[in-house]
Amino acid sequence: MLQQLGPDARLLAGGHSLLPMMKLRLATPAHVIDIDALAGELGYIRVATVTTSGTPELRIGAMTRHRDLLESKLLAEKLTIFTDAERVIADPVVRNRGTIGGALCQADPSEDLSAVCSAVGATMVIRGLDAERVLEMPEFHLGPYRTAVGPAEMLVEIRIPLSGQQGSAYEKVDRRAGDWAVAAAGASIQLGGRRIEQAGIALAAVGADITSTEAEQLLLGERPSDALLSTAARTAAQYTRPVTDQRGSAEYKRHVVSVLVERALHTAIARALGDGT
Amino acid sequence: MLVTVSVNDREYTRELEPRMLLVHFLRDELGLTGTHWGCDTSNCGVCVVLMDGDPVKSCTVLAATAEGHQIRTVEGLELGAVLDPVQEGFAEEHGVQCGFCTPGMLMTARALLDRQLARVEADSQVVERLTDDEIREAISGQICRCTGYTTIVRSIRWAEEHSRRQEGDRDGIAIEG
Numbered sequence: 001m002l003q004q005l006g007p008d009a010r011l012l013a014g015g016h017s018l019l020p021m022m023k024l025r026l027a028t029p030a031h032v033i034d035i036d037a038l039a040g041e042l043g044y045i046r047v048a049t050v051t052t053s054g055t056p057e058l059r060i061g062a063m064t065r066h067r068d069l070l071e072s073k074l075l076a077e078k079l080t081i082f083t084d085a086e087r088v089i090a091d092p093v094v095r096n097r098g099t100i101g102g103a104l105c106q107a108d109p110s111e112d113l114s115a116v117c118s119a120v121g122a123t124m125v126i127r128g129l130d131a132e133r134v135l136e137m138p139e140f141h142l143g144p145y146r147t148a149v150g151p152a153e154m155l156v157e158i159r160i161p162l163s164g165q166q167g168s169a170y171e172k173v174d175r176r177a178g179d180w181a182v183a184a185a186g187a188s189i190q191l192g193g194r195r196i197e198q199a200g201i202a203l204a205a206v207g208a209d210i211t212s213t214e215a216e217q218l219l220l221g222e223r224p225s226d227a228l229l230s231t232a233a234r235t236a237a238q239y240t241r242p243v244t245d246q247r248g249s250a251e252y253k254r255h256v257v258s259v260l261v262e263r264a265l266h267t268a269i270a271r272a273l274g275d276g277t
Numbered sequence: 278m279l280v281t282v283s284v285n286d287r288e289y290t291r292e293l294e295p296r297m298l299l300v301h302f303l304r305d306e307l308g309l310t311g312t313h314w315g316c317d318t319s320n321c322g323v324c325v326v327l328m329d330g331d332p333v334k335s336c337t338v339l340a341a342t343a344e345g346h347q348i349r350t351v352e353g354l355e356l357g358a359v360l361d362p363v364q365e366g367f368a369e370e371h372g373v374q375c376g377f378c379t380p381g382m383l384m385t386a387r388a389l390l391d392r393q394l395a396r397v398e399a400d401s402q403v404v405e406r407l408t409d410d411e412i413r414e415a416i417s418g419q420i421c422r423c424t425g426y427t428t429i430v431r432s433i434r435w436a437e438e439h440s441r442r443q444e445g446d447r448d449g450i451a452i453e454g
Contacts (some may be wrong), residue, residue: 012339019337020318022296032295036342066332091418093385094319096331097338177417 003129007151012036013063016090016098017106035154036236039063042101042156045072053161060158062101066090069100079120079160080271081168081186088170091178101155108207109144110180112172117158118202118210119186120168125157126150136157141210155192165191167271171260172204175247181205182247183256185236187264191272194223201232201261206253207241210227214239215261224269233262282343284309293340293391300324302340303350311351311380324347325381326350326419334418351380354387355397363387372432374423381419385387385390386433389415 002009008030012018021027042063049056058078060069069075070086089103089112090094103113104124117124117137124140126133126149149155172184181204188200199219201212211213215236219244222228237258242250281290282299284307292361302324303309312335315323326335327349354361363386366372373379393407412430421429434441 012342015339015342016319016337019298019339023317032339034339039343091322092318093322093332093334093418094337094416095327097333123397246279 001033002154005033005154009033009151010117010151011154013102013105014065014097014099015102016094017102017108021106021160035063039065039099043068043099044243045069045074047074047078047162048159051159053238056162058160058162060100060160062104062155062157063099064101066095066098066100066103067092070095071158074118078162078166079168081116081120081170081188081268084170085172085184085186088112088172090176094178096231100158100187104140104158105142105147105149107141107145107147107184108180109207110184112170112181112184112186112204113185114141115186115202115204115210116170116232117160119170119188119200120160121188121200122158124155125159127156128153132156138209138211163190165272165274167191167268168200169264169267169271169274171267173256176272180247183242183253185257185259185260185264187268189224189265189268189272192223196220196222196224199232201265203236203240203257203261205242205247206257207243209273212261214237219265224265226264229262229269232265233258233260234243236261278341280341280344282340282348283346284348285350286347295339295341297340299326299335299338299340299343299348302343302412303335303348306340309350309352313377313380320420321378322381322385323378325384325419326389327384330388330391332388345367348385349384351383354383360442361387363390363433365439366432366434366436367429370428370432370435372424372429378419378423382416382421382429385416385419386436389433390437393437394440407434407448409434 010029012032012034042061044061046059048059051057066086066089069082075082103111124135128150168188170186173182178182183206184204186202190198196219199216202210217233218232237254240254240257242253278295281295300314303312312326315321317336317373319334324335325332330348364382412433
C-alpha cells in the first residue's frame, strides 16, 4: 500500500506522535495506514542467540508498546536503560498505546528512546516490499523528525547486541511528571576485566548529535574512576548545542547534561559489575 | 468510511470521516457525553476510556482504530442501577469537586483495580495492598485542578478495600493488608 500511495501516506502505529502532529497541521498525510493490527505480530521482546554477527542480540518488535518495555523482566535484567527511560516517558495511559517504532520514526529531538538506542548501539531493521536493510542508529536517525526510512518502507525491529559484563542507565530531568526532557542522558558500558571495552553515551533534548563520540572515546580502554567519569561527563556537556527555551537556559541545560552523564555512567558501571542496582 | 465499534458491550456501526477521533465518536455520534473532551493533546486525561481493559486517551485514538476492540466508557461502570465500587468510592471519599476530570479518573481507577484483582486471582494466597505511590502513578497521566489528588487517592483506596471485601466474601480469598 505504501508503494501505491507514495510519500503522501503515513503509517499510524500507536498514534501518539502522528495524531498530535496532524492536529497541529505539522503532518498532513493524504492517507493514513493504521497498522494497529500488527501489534501482535510486531509486539515482542526476545533474545536471539543465532545472529549474523555471532553475538547474541535482544530483539524488540517495532509495535512493542511503552508499557511492555517498562514491564519487561528481560529488559530490566539485561538492558536496564530501557526500564529507567520508560519510567519517565509520558504517563502510564499514553504508554498503553505509544510504540517504540513510532517513537523512533517520529525522531523528536527530545525523544528518549532514540538516545537509549544510540547508547546501546542498537541497529534498526527496515523492511520494504522486497528487501530488508539493517542500519546503525547514526544512519537511521538523520536529524530532528528525519529518519532513513523511505516512503515505501517501515521499521520492523530493533536489535541490541548483548554481552556479559554490560550495564546501562538513563537519567532525565523534566519540569513536570511525564513532560519532555529538559535534558536527558543514557549510558551503556561493557567491561572486560576491569577496563571499559565499549562505551555508549547518548543525549536527548540538547541539540547535539545524539551520540557523544568525544566522551565515549575518553573512556575506551580505561579503568573506571570518579575522575575519569567526571571528565567524560564534562566533555559530553561541552559538545552539546542546547537552546534557551521555556524549559531552561542553554547554560543550565549544559550543566544538567554533565550531572546526568556522570550519574548515568556511575550507575551503568555499577550494574556492569553486577551489584544489582 | 463504515466503522463498527463495540462500546459497553454493544456494537455501533456508523459512517464516519476517517479522521474522526474516538472521543468525538463517543460524544457526538453515540451521545455518550460522560467521556469528557479536554486538552485534545493527550495531557489532561479527562477523555480516558478503556480499550480491551487498558486505559487510553480517546482524543489520541482514531475511531477507526477502535474497530475490533472492546471500548468501555464511564456509562458502562454502573450495572443494573448498581454503582461500581469506584463510583461509590468517589462519592464516599469526596473524590469529586467540579467533576470534569472524574470520568477519566474513574476509568483509570477501574483498570487499576481490575489488574489488582487479576493478581489476587493468579496468586490467591496473599496479595499486597496497592500503595499510595502505585495509585498516584496510575493516575499520573491525568490532571485534577480541584482536589489536590488526596481525596482521589482515598476514593480509589476505598474502592479497593470494598471490592476486596466483596471478592473475599464471594471466593473466600485470604487477604492481608
